[in-house]
Amino acid sequence: MTDTLLETAPLAIDETAADRIFRQARTTSQWTDAEVTDAQLQAAWDLAKLGPTAMNTLPLRLLVVRSAEARQRLVPHMAEGNRPKVEAAPVSLVLAADPAFHEHLDELFPVYPGIREQLAPATEVREGMARKNALLQAGYLVVALRAVGLAAGPMDGMDFDGVDGEFFAGTGWKSFMVVNVGVAEGEGSPYPRNPRLAFDQVAEVL
Amino acid sequence: MTDTLLETAPLAIDETAADRIFRQARTTSQWTDAEVTDAQLQAAWDLAKLGPTAMNTLPLRLLVVRSAEARQRLVPHMAEGNRPKVEAAPVSLVLAADPAFHEHLDELFPVYPGIREQLAPATEVREGMARKNALLQAGYLVVALRAVGLAAGPMDGMDFDGVDGEFFAGTGWKSFMVVNVGVAEGEGSPYPRNPRLAFDQVAEVL
Numbered sequence: 008m009t010d011t012l013l014e015t016a017p018l019a020i021d022e023t024a025a026d027r028i029f030r031q032a033r034t035t036s037q038w039t040d041a042e043v044t045d046a047q048l049q050a051a052w053d054l055a056k057l058g059p060t061a062m063n064t065l066p067l068r069l070l071v072v073r074s075a076e077a078r079q080r081l082v083p084h085m086a087e088g089n090r091p092k093v094e095a096a097p098v099s100l101v102l103a104a105d106p107a108f109h110e111h112l113d114e115l116f117p118v119y120p121g122i123r124e125q126l127a128p129a130t131e132v133r134e135g136m137a138r139k140n141a142l143l144q145a146g147y148l149v150v151a152l153r154a155v156g157l158a159a160g161p162m163d164g165m166d167f168d169g170v171d172g173e174f175f176a177g178t179g180w181k182s183f184m185v186v187n188v189g190v191a192e193g194e195g196s197p198y199p200r201n202p203r204l205a206f207d208q209v210a211e212v213l
Numbered sequence: 214m215t216d217t218l219l220e221t222a223p224l225a226i227d228e229t230a231a232d233r234i235f236r237q238a239r240t241t242s243q244w245t246d247a248e249v250t251d252a253q254l255q256a257a258w259d260l261a262k263l264g265p266t267a268m269n270t271l272p273l274r275l276l277v278v279r280s281a282e283a284r285q286r287l288v289p290h291m292a293e294g295n296r297p298k299v300e301a302a303p304v305s306l307v308l309a310a311d312p313a314f315h316e317h318l319d320e321l322f323p324v325y326p327g328i329r330e331q332l333a334p335a336t337e338v339r340e341g342m343a344r345k346n347a348l349l350q351a352g353y354l355v356v357a358l359r360a361v362g363l364a365a366g367p368m369d370g371m372d373f374d375g376v377d378g379e380f381f382a383g384t385g386w387k388s389f390m391v392v393n394v395g396v397a398e399g400e401g402s403p404y405p406r407n408p409r410l411a412f413d414q415v416a417e418v419l
Contacts, residue, residue: 015252015253015255015256015259016250016253016255016256016361017256017362018256018360018362019233019359019360019361019362020226020227020229020230020233020234020360021226021227021229021230023226023227024227024230024360025260025360027225027226028226028234028356028360029260029261029264029353029357029360030260030263032263034265044222045412045418046221046222047221047222048412049412049416050221050222050223050224052415053221053412054231054235055235056409056410057236057406057409058235058352058355058356059240059355059365059367061367061369063407063409065410065415067415068415068416068417069415069416070416070417070419071416071417071418071419072419073418073419074419077419111410111414114408115407115408115409115410116407117407118404118407139348139369142345142348142349142352143348143349143351143352143355143367144352145349146264146349146350146351146352146353146354146355147235147352147355147356148352149264149265149349149352149353150234150264150352150353150356153225154224154225154226154230154234154235155222155224156223156224159265161265161267161349163267183345198324200263201321201322201323201324202320202321203263203269203271203321204262204317205262206254206255206258206259208317209258209262209271209273209274210254210255210274210275210276210277211274211276211277212251212277212279213276213277213278213280213282213380
């Protein structure tokens with residue numbers, strides 16, 4: 008177990024950027040009253056969308072919950088401990104996977120003509136691909152939000168079916184996470200950072 | 214559909230860092246002959262490990278395939294089109310999810326005493342949590358590899374059960390992706406970047 012923030016090889020980005028996207032960033036639950044604009048969310052998306060996905064499938068979808076009305080629809084579907092977090096957040100993003108991603112593949116993945124038609128009947132395959140790649144994109148999105156100066160508070164204690172029924176009826180989108188977003192007040196968390204597993208605890212070299 | 218790299222709000226990291234981690238980074242298949250050291254991989258891990266996971270579970274595990282012997286064991290389990298990519302890469306990381314992550318939770322998540330014991334009999338729950346959070350960490354890892362000056366070529370066309378039998382027998386680790394790693398030759402890819410979905414194609418605002 009190690010808490011060290013020292014790297015063993017030099018970075019290729021500046022220290023401020025490394026602090027911003029990983030080293031000083033915390034799972035945030037304490038926010039200033041700064042607004043989160045659609046322009047900021049779009050700027051984050053314009054970075055995150057560039058991260059690689061299998062066959063450029065880009066299945067991540069976002070529901071931006073900003074209005075008091077929308078928030079009141081989301082709160083009851085969250086685990087009890089997460090309800091005050093949604094209520095306190097300037098914006099909450101519901102992250103969802105879209106199994107109908109294949110409809111965009113003629114444009115997104117022109118190197119493989121016919122893949123759209125080939126995937127169309129394979130619902131289960133598409134659901135698996137959508138979830139897998141949307142989760143990968145969620146990782147990019149957390150970093151991208153930080154890169155535009157926002158803080159993120161990801162949560163997955165929630166009733167996913169309830170959220171899908173409330174917001175995504177008829178679309179097929181499958182929610183898998185909520186990320187609270189805003190500008191962090193101080194460190195953004197009242198708690199010290201938890202320890203992490205060190206490289207030699209997670210990696211085997213052959 | 215948009216190919217623009219212009220953001221609509223200012224970044225909180227410098228332009229070089231944004232280029233490095235997202236805007237100029239490509240899924241890489243063309244490499245210089247520069248070595249990838251364990252120190253570089255550890256530096257990337259020391260950033261990626263800081264990204265948030267549910268209950269700080271950190272289930273991502275890495276098999277670093279560097280020796281000719283290890284590479285020859287991995288290649289036959291890859292989809293045919295991915296075999297030359299593994300053969301050409303300085304290093305290939307097999308990314309896996311560890312359903313036994315709960316064994317570390319006394320240290321990793323001390324705020325919830327007893328969670329280790331509570332999760333121990335819930336094998337299926339742990340498998341789902343491991344896969345979900347390891348995929349999220351895979352997104353952090355792609356960014357972190359780039360942040361230490363490496364390029365990444367993620368692939369998921371492979372026989373996962375075959376890889377698990379070859380390398381992970383007895384550990385319970387479940388492979389879900391291979392990421393080729395090295396220093397990109399030029400742009401790292403012979404192909405132009407594929408288009409991406411624009412914010413208004415993936416987001417709904419309420």
